[in-house]
Amino acid sequence: MKQKIWYTYDDIHRVIRNLAAKIQASGMKYDAMIAIGGGGFIPARMLRCFLDIPIYAVTTAYYDSDDLGKVTEEVKKVQWLDPVPEVLKGKNVLVVDEVDDSRVTLEFCLTELAKEDFATIGIAVLHEKIKAKAGSIPAGMPYFSGITVEDLWINYPWDAEDIDEHNRLAAESST
């Protein structure tokens, strides 16, 4: 069984602060964020505290796809920027997600967004898992992560039915 780790909201807020500092240190000015929902919503809203740029949202989901009797999982758009608002055309956008795990969703979103008229597409993820990636990031896209983490099962506070128990497990797992 995969080892588990718990992060508190405050842990994550501090990581997002560092992530914002890395983005600012890069010298590139981003005009807007594009949060990948639902996971990217909380990181993006926390990031806005430091970057002070508007947040747009896209959402994808995995669907079972039956290809001649062989069922595979496929990423599909649930909500998209379709069409991309005029005000974003030619601008620098920062795609925000929770965790860079297999990179499949990330590759899908970046490849789709790369078809549009943006200047620079950057990527900002809260957690970058150190593991082999099934998906890849298109060449030339700046990539930022808050922290790199081992390939553990991450328990996010926003998935905690009981936040006090979650925080207790976070305190235990950090010692």
Added chain:
Amino acid sequence: MKQKIWYTYDDIHRVIRNLAAKIQASGMKYDAMIAIGGGGFIPARMLRCFLDIPIYAVTTAYYDSDDLGKVTEEVKKVQWLDPVPEVLKGKNVLVVDEVDDSRVTLEFCLTELAKEDFATIGIAVLHEKIKAKAGSIPAGMPYFSGITVEDLWINYPWDAEDIDEHNRLAAESST
């Protein structure tokens, strides 16, 4: 000067848990959330932990509007569900926001969404401020709030540059 209050992420997570319980106790089953960005993003993602329904997003902003030399503030769409996805048509949706303050943004969003083909449009807000409202909620829409609060200046943790200082102020203000 308006009195201030500070809430921690954990405070808010607990309120969202109560909010979810109220929504479930109403007996109405919602098929999806529509988060009003950016404020509604964190409450909606926390709510998903308990309601387990997908999150769609819309965003509005205030713009200065010059009407024959008289500058007024006007709510406009930044991102919208335009068109509303087929899968949402005829369904029950829950519009989620951070705070029910003046109700101007909320009225704008609800009035716009009421033009579409939904069965029920419900409203779920984290905080309901006890004050006179400039905007109103269209008749017949179920309304849920996590807690009612005095008309104070609310400091949300996602606007805190220093989360430790924020938590210290929250602990002080709650005693």
